[in-house]
Amino acid sequence: xxxxxxxxxxxxxxxFFSAAFSWIASAQxxxxxxxxxxxxxxxxxLPDFSGVWERGGGGGAAGAGGAARxxxxxxxxxxxxxxxxxxAAAPPRGGNxxxxxxxxxxxxxxxxxxxxxxxxxxxxxxxxxxTPEYDAKRRAYQANPPEDTQASNCLPPGMPGIMTQPYxxxxxxxxxxxxxxxxxxxxxxxxxxxxxxxxxxxxxxxxGTSIGRWEGDTLVVDTVGFSPQTLLAAGVPHSxxxxxxxxxxxxxxxxxxxxxxxxxxxxxxxPYTTTSSLRRHRNWTIAEYICEENNRNGVDDTGKVxxxxxxxxxxxxxxxx
Amino acid sequence: xxxxxxxxxxxAIVAAGLIAAVAGTAMAHHSFSAxxxxxxxxxxxxxxxxxxxxxxxxxxxxxxNDKGGSDTYGFExxxxxxxERRDWTRTTLKLGDKITVSFNPLKNGDNGxxxxxxxxxxxxxxxxxxxx
Numbered sequence: 001x002x003x004x005x006x007x008x009x010x011x012x013x014x015x016f017f018s019a020a021f022s023w024i025a026s027a028q029x030x031x032x033x034x035x036x037x038x039x040x041x042x043x044x045x046l047p048d049f050s051g052v053w054e055r056g057g058g059g060g061a062a063g064a065g066g067a068a069r070x071x072x073x074x075x076x077x078x079x080x081x082x083x084x085x086x087x088a089a090a091p092p093r094g095g096n097x098x099x100x101x102x103x104x105x106x107x108x109x110x111x112x113x114x115x116x117x118x119x120x121x122x123x124x125x126x127x128x129x130x131t132p133e134y135d136a137k138r139r140a141y142q143a144n145p146p147e148d149t150q151a152s153n154c155l156p157p158g159m160p161g162i163m164t165q166p167y168x169x170x171x172x173x174x175x176x177x178x179x180x181x182x183x184x185x186x187x188x189x190x191x192x193x194x195x196x197x198x199x200x201x202x203x204x205x206x207x208g209t210s211i212g213r214w215e216g217d218t219l220v221v222d223t224v225g226f227s228p229q230t231l232l233a234a235g236v237p238h239s240x241x242x243x244x245x246x247x248x249x250x251x252x253x254x255x256x257x258x259x260x261x262x263x264x265x266x267x268x269x270x271p272y273t274t275t276s277s278l279r280r281h282r283n284w285t286i287a288e289y290i291c292e293e294n295n296r297n298g299v300d301d302t303g304k305v306x307x308x309x310x311x312x313x314x315x316x317x318x319x320x321x
Numbered sequence: 322x323x324x325x326x327x328x329x330x331x332x333a334i335v336a337a338g339l340i341a342a343v344a345g346t347a348m349a350h351h352s353f354s355a356x357x358x359x360x361x362x363x364x365x366x367x368x369x370x371x372x373x374x375x376x377x378x379x380x381x382x383x384x385x386n387d388k389g390g391s392d393t394y395g396f397e398x399x400x401x402x403x404x405e406r407r408d409w410t411r412t413t414l415k416l417g418d419k420i421t422v423s424f425n426p427l428k429n430g431d432n433g434x435x436x437x438x439x440x441x442x443x444x445x446x447x448x449x450x451x452x453x
Contacts, residue, residue: 147352148351148352154376183402284406288402289402294375294379295376297350297351297397298351305354307427307429309397311393311394311395
């Protein structure tokens, strides 16, 4: 008796799960073709994006004397601490001290590219021309900025902020796809280069939905459909019409330029373009970054910081092991 | 003499730039709201505990107090990922090492703060931007 009930419930749950999964499968409307040997060899003709890249000059060459140590670089990458508070009011933060060293081209649109990663936005918004509605949102944020953002609770910033972290990323090219492995928050971007079209009504996601194509030596990535939890700039939301176009190309053997253009007809009065530069580090590997491993920082729902130092006032043994 | 002063001034400027730079770096994960960045304190003690973890390392040291005992101070630094690429590895600092730490104090009154730099008795200098 009991065992027949068990069997029945197993059958019911198996049916349920197979139904659920077939529904998910049917939601994936695009089937990839099995790659051929020719598809794999075609990759060799593309620009060499392989390896690990970091914004700006990057760190020292571990074990190699550190000759290329670029101290100022990560700063430029992450932006200044003041940026999330007053990204718009502050002067443009485009002045990337590392840029000349890294051979980066001058910035186009008044900077802002590096600022405010901590705010989850990734861009300070300097030089960004907001519509009155979104400018009001920015002003409201600036009038009463939180002490910190959900990033301090380990919520990844998503796009576009995830591309401006002071941690490296790795580009993997395979037939029909470019995968960007991002060390910060252990993230991955999936960019389909197999000719599929962007969805007309994409599910909102932290990274949006991306397709890419090669225009000569430039990888052009078009992304739509972003989660409302990602930000256009510090404290500035985007509409569901935000679209991000990125152009990746090598400007010298170990330097990659990324030109990012954000359009959002509801939030921006004009496209917002920034250019940043990545440096390749052949002797680096992507490291693990589990933000929840030992996060002693954080904010509550009102944006007030609640740091857990592991020490009580006056100084005693750390509370947390 | 004049050259020396110039050099000192220059290095002060460079240091200020570096601090601003590193402050920016840490922003990737969180703001500096928990710390008083306009104040820098220095204490000397013995390394009691090292948390070589993401998203930030924490270093605890015991600092002798005027009651004949010691107080524990905790310091937040950059991440292992970031530091290991800049010559500060998991084994650079060891339990029992004597270290002098400069830091931006915590606003909540706990002993410790944001690690700015640490000088070891062997002359090694640890900063938020790695080991020198």
